[in-house]
Amino acid sequence: MTRSRRSAALIAVAALVLFAAACSGDTTILSGESPTDLGITVTGTGEAAAPPDMATLDLGIEVAASSVADARERAAQAAARLIASVKANGVADRDIQTRAIAVQPQYDYSRSGPPVITGYTVQNDLTVRVRDLDRLGRVIDDALAAAGDAARLNSLQLGFSKQDDLLETARKNAVTDARRRAETFAAAAGVRVGDVLAITETAAGGPVPLGLPAGRSAADTATPVEVGESTVTVTVSVRFAIEQ
Incomplete structure (x- = not known):
């Protein structure tokens, strides 16, 4: 038997073994072209707040x-x-x-x-x-x-005139939130969360505009404006590898 025919035969036998295991009723086989094809993709949201300037x-x-x-x-x-x-x-x-x-x-x-x-x-x-x-x-x-x-x-x-520090904190919090969600799913499925395979920032939002009524005469009480805190929000999509 030539080498190419032996390789084809081995592949066929492996396929039959996988098929039999998958049909046994109590085993699920997840296969892909490489280990990175297995994974959990989750969305995480992070926030950071500070008084606006x-x-x-x-x-x-x-x-x-x-x-x-x-x-x-x-x-x-x-x-x-x-x-x-x-x-x-x-x-x-x-x-x-x-x-x-x-x-x-x-x-x-x-x-x-x-x-x-x-x-x-x-x-x-x-x-x-x-x-x-x-x-x-x-x-x-x-x-x-x-x-x-x-x-x-x-x-x-x-x-904020400069919100880079807030965005950095919000991004870290978003990735932490994504890992927490992935670990919840992984524990329910009986597997462990592996390395991060990909991170995509899907949204980064700043403070929301506030609608205000127009028109006060100079004789009226001065318009009060409460500064409070403003929040920066970041949403990321993270794909984690699965460790069996």
């Missing part, structure tokens, strides 16, 4: 008028007052950014026939980062007062 405001101007020129002019004046206000409160130029400017017609749909344009709305949205949180309430109040009824405060997000 900055805030991001989504501020806007919205003005309606009968003509584009009038709406644009009034919106430009309100935006200029708002920007001057946040700068007067110590916000640097690099922390003020125009996010969007839009001009939209307003229609009257109440009449028969095609809708009729009755005016125009101009919007000017700004992103403002406040790094001195002790002045955050004042920045908000003064900006809204400066822009008047045209002012909009769409959201506020508390976060």
Whole structure:
């Protein structure tokens, strides 16, 4: 018998042995091309929390008028007052950014026939980062007062100017959580968790924006902002080898 035929025969015998064992009713055979084909894949989530050190405001101007020129002019004046206000409160130029400017017609749909344009709305949205949180309430109040009824405060997000250390802690906690889950599954299956075969970071999330109502007059009580703690969350997918 040639060497190739002997090899084929041995493979066939091995296959029959595996098939018989698998059919015995009380044994499960897990096979693959290599030992790394056996494994447990789990998802782990880790968090890290700390007091935030900055805030991001989504501020806007919205003005309606009968003509584009009038709406644009009034919106430009309100935006200029708002920007001057946040700068007067110590916000640097690099922390003020125009996010969007839009001009939209307003229609009257109440009449028969095609809708009729009755005016125009101009919007000017700004992103403002406040790094001195002790002045955050004042920045908000003064900006809204400066822009008047045209002012909009769409959201506020508390976060971190540098969150690398928090992300590192959250990632470690996520891998620890994944191993704990894998060991639970492995113990239930009667096997042991082996080496890590692969790690994939599936999500890394920062603080969630908070919606805030727009508009307070300067005579009202100052807007209170409680900083508290913000949490960074990381989710990873980890594949562990199985040790029989």
